[in-house]
Amino acid sequence: MREPRQEKLIPALGFRWLTPAYDLVVRLTTREAAFKAALVAQLELPPAARVLDLGCGTATLTLMLKRRFPQASVAGVDGDAEILRIAREKVRRSGLDVDLREAMAQALPYADASFDCVASSLFFHHLERAAKLAVLAETRRVLKPGGALHVADWGGATGPLSRGAFVMVQLLDGFPNTADNVAGRLPGLMEQAGYASARETQRLLTVFGNISLYGAQKPHERLEAARA
Template identity: 40%
Template sequence: MNTVNRDTVIVKKKEFIPALGYSCLTDWYDLAIKLTMPEKKFRGKLIDELNPGDGETILEFGFGTGQNIILAHQRNNKAALTGIDIDPKVKAIAAHKLNKLGYNIALCLYDGTRFPYANNTFDKVFSSLVFHQLDRATKLACIKEIFRVLKPGGQVVIGDWGKAKNKTTRFSFYLVQMLDGFKTTNDNVNGLLPVFIEQSGFQKVTETGFINTKIGTYSYYKAIK
C-alpha cells in the first residue's frame, strides 16, 4: 500500500524552470500541449511503454499537471502510483484533477536534490517532458536519483525531446528552446539523454520509438537497473 504523504513539502527548493518556461504561463500548459502535440498518441505510447502492472510501485518524476499519472492509474488502478515534482503551482493543478476524479494518488514536492525515498523503493520510474528543462549537471543528478530509488531489475521510462528526425522538427524545436532555454535543451536535441542514462549505471538503454510533433521530435527511452 502506498504510504507516501501526498502533502509532504520541502520548502527550500532549488531554482527550476516552470512549465512553458515561465510561472505566469503554467496555467496554459495543458492547452499548449493540446495545440502543439498529438496528446492522446504521445501520452498513450508513454503509458504503453510503462505498462503498469498489478501491485507494482511506480514513481512519476515530474508529474506536472497530472495528465500522465492519471492515465497510468486508469490503465491499471492496481499499481501503486506516486508522483514527485518541484513546482507547487503544478502540484495544485494536478491535485485538483485527482480530487475531482476521486483518485487517491500521492503527490509530493521535493527540494530539487535528493528524492525523499529510500534506496530500492520502486519497481518502475517514468518521466515526461522534464529533462529538457534541466541543465546537464541536474539531468545527471536526477537520473542517478532515479537509479538509486529503483529496485534491482527495475525499469526507467523517459519520454522527452530527442534528436530531431528531420529538418522541419529541428527548426520547429527552436520555439521550445526559446521558452525553456538553449542551455537546458541542447543536450536533448543533440541526442545525449540516452548517453546520460547509460553513464548513470543503467543497462539496455534503448530508444524505443519517437513521434514527430509540431514543435520537435518526442522520443521514448527505456533502461534497466
C-alpha cells in the same frame, strides 16, 4: 523552517504566468494523448507495483498510469507548488488515489529501491546536463534492482525541419538545458548514470520537433556489484 532550494527550477512552459495554460498548450501542440498513451503502453508492471511519475506537472500522466494499472500504487513528484495545485485539483476530480508530493527530483523523498518503475514525460529537458545526471542517479537510487525507467521527452532532431521547429521550445524553456535532448543524447546519459539497455523506442513528430520515447533498466544487484 524550509531549507532554501539549491537547484534551479524551470517551470512548465518556461514562465510562471503560463502555468494555468499548460494543459491546453500541451494538448494542442505535442500530440499529448498519443505519446503519453505510447509511454504507458511501454510499461510492464508486476502486480501491486509501485510507480513514480517524475516531474509530474499537472498529473495527466500520473492519472493515465493509475487508470491503466489500478492495482499499482502510483506517486507523482514535482518541484513546483503552483503546478501541483492544478494537479491536486485534477486528482480530486478524478476520484483516483495517487500520492502527489512537492520535491526536487535531485533529492527525492523516497527510500532506496522503493519503485518498480519510474516514468517521466517532458521533464528531462528542464535540466542542464549535470542536473540530468544527478536526477538519473537519484531515480536509480529509488528504483528496485531490475526496475525500469521510461521517459518521453524532446528527442534528437532528424533534419532541418524538426531542428528548426524545436527552437520555439528552446525560446520558452531555455537552450543549455535542451541541447542534449535535441542532440539525441538522453540514452547516452542514462548509460553514463549506470542504467543498462538505454534505448530510443519510438519517435513522434510534432509541430515543435520530435518527441522520443526511451527505456532503460537499473541493473540487477549482481551486475551493480560487478560494476562497483
